[in-house]
Amino acid sequence: MKRVITYGTFDTLHHGHIRLLRRAKAEGDFLVVALSTDEFNATKGKSAEFSFAERKYDLEAIRYVDLVIPENSWDQKVKDVQLFDIDTFVMGDDWKGDFDFLKEHCEVVYLERTPSISSTQIRNTMKNKEKA
Numbered sequence: 584m585k586r587v588i589t590y591g592t593f594d595t596l597h598h599g600h601i602r603l604l605r606r607a608k609a610e611g612d613f614l615v616v617a618l619s620t621d622e623f624n625a626t627k628g629k630s631a632e633f634s635f636a637e638r639k640y641d642l643e644a645i646r647y648v649d650l651v652i653p654e655n656s657w658d659q660k661v662k663d664v665q666l667f668d669i670d671t672f673v674m675g676d677d678w679k680g681d682f683d684f685l686k687e688h689c690e691v692v693y694l695e696r697t698p699s700i701s702s703t704q705i706r707n708t709m710k711n712k713e714k715a
């Protein structure tokens with residue numbers, strides 16, 4: 584069984600996230616998603632619209648996702664790769680090169696980011712509609 588892992592906030596789940604998860608799962612047979620906790624998001628300078636529990640609930644409903652674990656820090660990736668016996672690490676190519684240090688532990692794959700859609704864009708659109 585080929586095991587894959589990916590990381591992210593996955594706030595305001597959208598087509599770009601789903602495309603990433605679908606392609607990440609296609610890299611193997613079992614996909615672990617390390618989901619940024621609300622506390623970790625604060626250190627990333629991000630405040631998610633939805634709580635960790637809500638974002639986890641939504642991810643667990645996606646057929647490509649086999650396990651959701653918390654992402655609490657930047658430094659847990661090597662331990663996660665070892666703990667979950669990961670063969671392939673996957674991220675969108677907006678992170679290209681940032682995680683190459685993992686190449687001594689597993690395959691590292693950067694997948695093309697889906698253009699012109701983001702959680703921020705969706706949130707802003709919703710806010711503008713509320714004002715209208």
Ligand code: C2G
Binds near residue numbers: 654677
């Ligand atoms: N993504 C994508 N296309 C988009 C938006 C996001 O392919 N239009 C991908 C990102 O490249 C990432 C994943 O979806 O691989 C999750 O994106 P975010 O929730 O924005 O995660 P991020 O804030 O990049 O956190 O330790 C790594 C960090 O936790 C990544």
